[in-house]
Amino acid sequence: MTDHLSDPVNVRKRSIREAALARRAALSPSERAERSRRIRERLLAHPAVLRASRIFTFVSFDTEVDTHGVIDALLADGRHVAVPRILDDSTIRAVPMTSWDDLEAGRWGILSPRSDTPAAGPFDVAVIPGVGFTEQGGRIGHGRGYYDRWLAENPVETTVALAFECQILPELPLEPHDRPVDVIATEARLLEPGL
Ligand SMILES: Nc1nc2c(c(=O)[nH]1)N(C=O)[C@@H](CNc1ccc(C(=O)N[C@@H](CCC(=O)O)C(=O)O)cc1)CN2
Numbered sequence: 799m800t801d802h803l804s805d806p807v808n809v810r811k812r813s814i815r816e817a818a819l820a821r822r823a824a825l826s827p828s829e830r831a832e833r834s835r836r837i838r839e840r841l842l843a844h845p846a847v848l849r850a851s852r853i854f855t856f857v858s859f860d861t862e863v864d865t866h867g868v869i870d871a872l873l874a875d876g877r878h879v880a881v882p883r884i885l886d887d888s889t890i891r892a893v894p895m896t897s898w899d900d901l902e903a904g905r906w907g908i909l910s911p912r913s914d915t916p917a918a919g920p921f922d923v924a925v926i927p928g929v930g931f932t933e934q935g936g937r938i939g940h941g942r943g944y945y946d947r948w949l950a951e952n953p954v955e956t957t958v959a960l961a962f963e964c965q966i967l968p969e970l971p972l973e974p975h976d977r978p979v980d981v982i983a984t985e986a987r988l989l990e991p992g993l
């Protein structure tokens with residue numbers, strides 16, 4: 799009996815994750831900022847986002863595609879924005895955000911809501927982080943299954959992942975619980991495998 803950490807799929811996921819994280823970390827801060835700006839424009843121009851009233855988005859940390867400008871634009875436009883709060887049972891909950899003052903540094907230093915009052919759903923759009931993706935919408939994250947579990951329980955009209963091109967991979971070892979995303983916005987293109 800193989801436990802889940804020594805399971806061949808998880809061993810492969812771990813090495814792919816490390817390689818993709820290293821490529822993302824190799825972008826300079828100015829490259830990251832410029833590419834994040836292009837990704838933000840592509841996201842905000844997407845029809846699903848243009849018509850969305852309720853949006854659940856990650857708050858970027860570390861070397862991820864920067865979502866601070868996305869959140870500022872959505873709030874300035876009067877949309878209902880919710881962001882993840884990590885709960886003790888290893889799940890995430892969408893909590894409303896109306897200002898950066900609503901957030902504080904939480905686990906892994908990620909800005910998270912102080913409140914734990916759940917946001918009213920369902921969401922029109924979920925903006926999702928990830929470490930590696932395929933053009934078909936396959937996704938791996940940090941390997942804790944937070945988003946896979948959240949998406950399994952929360953119906954969302956359109957899921958949009960944000961990624962740098964260096965995170966798009968020819969293939970990924972995927973498992974039955976892995977939830978594909980509908981759209982991927984990169985600095986170079988819009989992929990719409992699920993639309
Ligand atoms: N911005 C953002 N928010 C998010 C996520 C995310 O990927 N990005 N998550 C998506 O799930 C959840 C948090 N999950 C995370 C899980 C692990 C690590 C992390 O970096 N952990 C180790 C490295 C080992 C590992 O990758 O697990 C570390 O501290 O270095 C970060 C976030 C909820 N909020």
Ligand SMILES: Nc1ncnc2c1ncn2[C@@H]1O[C@H](COP(=O)(O)OP(=O)(O)OP(=O)(O)O)[C@@H](O)[C@H]1O
Nearest residue numbers: 802938939940941942943944945946947950975976
């Ligand atoms: N819908 C689900 N229900 C129960 N467990 C799940 C579900 N989705 C994922 N898991 C569990 O979570 C763990 C991590 O899954 P996986 O490696 O796919 O995470 P990930 O997609 O890389 O991470 P994340 O979603 O946090 O960014 C696995 O052990 C998996 O069994």
